[in-house]
Amino acid sequence: MIIAKKKPIExxxxxxxxxxxxxxxxxxxxxxxxxxxGKKEVEILASALRMNFMAQGREKTIDERTLERQCDHEYLExxxxxxxxxxxxxxxxxxxxxxxxxxxxxxxPLLPGVNTVCLGANEDRGLWTERCQxxxxxxxxxxxxxxxxxxxxxxxxxxxxxxxxxGKCEISKDVDCAWQLIVDRLKALDKMEDYExxxxxxxxxxxxxxxxxxxxxxxVKI
Amino acid sequence: xxxKIPANFRIIRVPCxxxxxxxxILRAFEKGADGAFVVGCMEGDCHYNxxxxxxxxxxxxxxxILDKVGVGGDRxxxxxxxxxxxxxxxxxxxEMDNKIKELxxxxxRLAKQKKNxxxx
Ligand code: SF4
Ligand code: SF4
Numbered sequence: 452m453i454i455a456k457k458k459p460i461e462x463x464x465x466x467x468x469x470x471x472x473x474x475x476x477x478x479x480x481x482x483x484x485x486x487x488x489g490k491k492e493v494e495i496l497a498s499a500l501r502m503n504f505m506a507q508g509r510e511k512t513i514d515e516r517t518l519e520r521q522c523d524h525e526y527l528e529x530x531x532x533x534x535x536x537x538x539x540x541x542x543x544x545x546x547x548x549x550x551x552x553x554x555x556x557x558x559x560p561l562l563p564g565v566n567t568v569c570l571g572a573n574e575d576r577g578l579w580t581e582r583c584q585x586x587x588x589x590x591x592x593x594x595x596x597x598x599x600x601x602x603x604x605x606x607x608x609x610x611x612x613x614x615x616x617x618g619k620c621e622i623s624k625d626v627d628c629a630w631q632l633i634v635d636r637l638k639a640l641d642k643m644e645d646y647e648x649x650x651x652x653x654x655x656x657x658x659x660x661x662x663x664x665x666x667x668x669x670x671v672k673i
Numbered sequence: 674x675x676x677k678i679p680a681n682f683r684i685i686r687v688p689c690x691x692x693x694x695x696x697x698i699l700r701a702f703e704k705g706a707d708g709a710f711v712v713g714c715m716e717g718d719c720h721y722n723x724x725x726x727x728x729x730x731x732x733x734x735x736x737x738i739l740d741k742v743g744v745g746g747d748r749x750x751x752x753x754x755x756x757x758x759x760x761x762x763x764x765x766x767x768e769m770d771n772k773i774k775e776l777x778x779x780x781x782r783l784a785k786q787k788k789n790x791x792x793x
Contacts, residue, residue: 460741491696495738498699503742505703506780508787 452481455565470539477517478544488543521548587657595636602629679770691724698735708773
């Protein structure tokens with residue numbers, strides 16, 4: 452899923468300072484699971500903002516709403532009827548949701564309430580870690596199911612660099628060396644012969660280097 | 674056991690302090706409460722194992738938020754005691770009552786009072 456992190460309240464306070472009618476808009480999917488922008492976080496942020504302005508003797512309308520998703524027309528349309536009630540929306544969805552809402556409601560200021568961090572997994576309670584950088588041509592079949600694109604600091608494709616020490620990456624002793632993980636897993640799979648194969652030059656045109664990407668599916672279009 | 678406790682707070686019963694979420698604390702303040710305290714079982718004695726640890730984390734979060742929005746995190750506190758410790762409950766209630774009196778009314782309460790006065 453997409454992993455996001457709550458923005459500090461003081462940053463959001465600064466962003467909404469000059470608006471009087473604000474909607475805090477959550478998203479029920481990724482950001483709910485990573486506890487950054489779901490219904491609960493919407494309630495907390497809205498309550499905190501209301502108190503902040505109340506304590507200053509200022510009156511603002513701060514409403515709460517959480518959509519099923521903010522990256523789909525059908526759910527984002529649900530707020531159209533109420534949109535005129537607001538001067539600004541703080542979206543707690545990932546950057547995709549914020550932008551999709553901004554495209555749809557052209558004259559409505561849209562402010563992000565979270566920092567979108569990465570594509571990752573919920574490794575442990577309170578711990579989310581990166582697993583994929585959406586490179587557009589997945590090589591996991593050859594790397595024991597462990598991604599050197601997202602998990603190796605240098606994105607090297609044929610075994611570790613010279614900085615791999617005791618299974619850790621040279622950028623930090625807290626970061627596993629992706630290639631150590633790959634070798635360990637290939638051994639467990641009894642597929643070490645895969646490690647010997649020299650990888651062909653990776654096609655990076657499907658990565659960000661090729662500009663913004665899109666998927667067009669004629670088979671599902673109507 | 675008849676113990677004297679301050680009469681100016683309301684007890685809200687929950688099955689376990691693990692039920693208490695950040696928003697419950699914030700709502701109390703948004704409604705004008707001057708303070709709130711959460712009383713859980715002794716750490717390690719939670720019937721649901723981690724309920725009171727969860728509560729402690731959430732109270733810490735609520736404190737941070739209240740500090741940032743100008744209400745003051747000092748107005749919230751978590752206590753732990755066992756269900757047989759009535760006198761300790763009374764002592765904590767008095768302690769909290771004194772603390773809140775020292776801090777004075779919450780800015781939210783004052784803002785609400787002012788608003789009502791202006792409306793009247
Ligand atoms: S808007 Fe972002 S957070 Fe919400 S469902 Fe879509 S991708 Fe996930
Ligand atoms: S190889 Fe590319 S698509 Fe596959 S997990 Fe890594 S970044 Fe994601």
